[in-house]
Amino acid sequence: MPGMSHARILIARHAPLARPGLAGRRDVPADCSDLAALDWLRGQLGADCVLTSPALRCRQTCAAMGMRAKVTPALWEQDFGAWETGPIPDLGPLPVADLAAHRPDGGESFDDMAARVQPVLQAAQGSVAIVAHAGTVRAALALVVGPDALSFAVAPLSLTILTRHSGIWAVEAVNRVAPP
Numbered sequence: 001m002p003g004m005s006h007a008r009i010l011i012a013r014h015a016p017l018a019r020p021g022l023a024g025r026r027d028v029p030a031d032c033s034d035l036a037a038l039d040w041l042r043g044q045l046g047a048d049c050v051l052t053s054p055a056l057r058c059r060q061t062c063a064a065m066g067m068r069a070k071v072t073p074a075l076w077e078q079d080f081g082a083w084e085t086g087p088i089p090d091l092g093p094l095p096v097a098d099l100a101a102h103r104p105d106g107g108e109s110f111d112d113m114a115a116r117v118q119p120v121l122q123a124a125q126g127s128v129a130i131v132a133h134a135g136t137v138r139a140a141l142a143l144v145v146g147p148d149a150l151s152f153a154v155a156p157l158s159l160t161i162l163t164r165h166s167g168i169w170a171v172e173a174v175n176r177v178a179p180p
Contacts, residue, residue: 005125005166006125006126006163006164006165007121007124007125007126007127007128007163007164008047008126008127008128008161008162008163008164008172009121009124009128009130009140009161009162009163009164010044010045010047010127010128010129010130010159010160010161011129011130011132011136011137011140011159011160011161011162012041012044012045012061012129012130012131012132012157012158012159013132013133013134013137013154013155013156013157013158013160014030014053014055014057014058014060014061014131014132014133014156014157015030015031015032015034015038015057015060015061015064015156015157016030016031016034016156016157017029017030017031017057017156018030018031022080022083022084022088023055023057023077023084024077024078024079024080024081024083024084024107025076025077025079025080025084026084027055027056027057028056028057029056029057029060030056030057030058030060030061030064032060032061032063032064034157035064036178037157037177037178038061038064038065038157039065040178040179041065041157041159041178042065042066042067044159044176045065045067045129045159046127046129047126047127047128047129048125048126048127048128049070049126049128049129050062050067050068050069050070050128050129050130050131051069051070051071051072051075051120051128051129051130051131051132052069052070052071052072052075052130052131052132053071053072053073053075053076053077053131053132053133053136054071054072054073054075054076055076055077055132055133058075058131058132058133059071061131061157062131065131067129067131069129069131072120072130074116074117074119074120075117075120075130075132075133075136076116076133077113077132077133077134077135077136078107078108078109078110078112078113078133078135079106079107079108079113080104080107081103081104081105081106081107081108082104082105082106082107083104083107084107096147096148096150096151097146097147099147099150100114100147100150110135110138110139110142110147110150111147113135113139114138114139114142116139117135117136117139117140118139118140118142118143121139121140121143121162124164134154137152137154137158137160138150138152138154140160140162141160141162141171141174143162143169144162144169144170144171145171152174152175153175154174154175155175155177157177157178158175158176158177159173159175159176159177160173160174160175160176161173161176
């Protein structure tokens with residue numbers, strides 16, 4: 001039965017943005033100058049296959065690690081709509097489930113993004129490396145902890161690992177970074 005066998009998902013967040021800020025769906029470049037961190041991460045990502053978001057910053061990160069990856073559109077970062085070019089409004093105190101369901105004008109909610117990303121993860125077989133976004137990592141973590149995944153920090157060039165045995169997901173590591 002698909003999705004029921006073993007899988008190990010190694011998710012790397014792309015290199016830092018060349019210009020800090022909220023990128024979302026804007027196709028902005030990465031700063032791939034931290035060669036030691038890129039080398040460390042490449043060493044962690046041994047897998048049967050490698051997938052990447054189509055975002056320039058993810059493709060640049062793969063290239064900087066010398067990795068060939070299958071571009072997978074479902075792995076794009078959350079579309080933050082109007083928040084990507086304007087100020088992010090203060091939504092006030094919201095229960096995490098309400099925050100996960102909130103859809104910015106012209107964008108998608110975290111729940112929308114997770115519904116797009118999670119089928120890729122559910123279909124994975126064996127060991128799969130993914131180079132993508134903080135939102136992609138949180139969508140994966142949501143398989144285990146639900147919308148509370150929004151509370152996880154996800155550093156650039158960090159590694160998060162999830163495993164699946166007989167349809168049950170577990171978190172092996174979150175936000176692992178290269179040693180100093």
